[in-house]
Amino acid sequence: MDKKELWLNIANYHFDNLVPTQLWDEIAVKFGGQNPFTKAFATKLSRKLNWGKHFALKAIYEYKKFVYLGVISDFSVTPSKVVDQVWHEHLLFSSGYRKFCKEIIQYDFDHNPELVSVGSQTEAFQSQYFQTIELYKKEFGFEPPPEIWDVTKFKGKIENVKKPMKKHNDSVYSDNYVGTDSLITMFSSAEISDVKFGGGEFGGGGGSGSWDVSGSDSSDGNSGDSSESGSSCSSSCGGGGD
Structure with missing residues (x-):
C-alpha cells in the first residue's frame, strides 16, 4: 500500500465498524444522506465535548x-x-478501533497516556508537535486549520525545536511511505479540490454537516473549551493529551 492508497483508505473510512450491524438501518434512517455513521460519531463528539456539528465533522477529518x-x-x-x-x-470503541488499524491503515496506531508529567518528555512532545505541523504542510500542501490545530496541551513557548524521536524499531512502519514525494503530488488538480483530498465538506468522501438530529447541538462553531493545559501522552505516534 502506497501513500495515495493509504490516504484514500482513511479518507473513505466512515466509522461504520463502530456501529453494530443490526443498527445500521436505524442509524441510516436517523442521520440520512451520505456517511450516516460519520455523522453519528460527530454527534457523539458534539454532545460530549459541547462542539457544534460542523466543527465536529471538521475535527474528525483533521x-x-x-x-x-x-x-x-x-x-x-x-x-x-x-x-x-x-x-x-x-x-x-475498542473493537472498531482495532479493525480500523488492521483493515484500513494496516498499522498499530497506539495511544499510551503519560503516567507522570516529566519535563524532558513534555519538551520532546512539543518538538514533535511542531514537526507534525511541518509534515502536514508538506504532505497536504496547505496550512492546517488553526481552529483545530493551534491549541495544544502545552504551556509556554518552545525555545529550541529538538529533533523528534524516531519510531520504535519494532513498529509496523513500511518503507513504501519513505520518499521525497508528498501526497499532494500524487493527485490531479481536480482531485486535490475534491473532498477525498481535503477540500469541500469535512466528513471525508462526501460527508455533509447539514443533517439535523433532535436534541443535538445545531451551532457551526466550537462552543467547547479547548484551551486546557495538562499532561501529555506517548505512543508510536507521540502524545499530546490525557
Missing part, C-alpha cells in the same frame, strides 16, 4: 489527516488538543 501522518512519518507525531479528543473517542 483526525484522519493526523492518522495518515502518524503512519507515513519516520518519527513520532503529536496531535493538537482537538485532534487528540477525537482520537480518544475513537479509541473508546
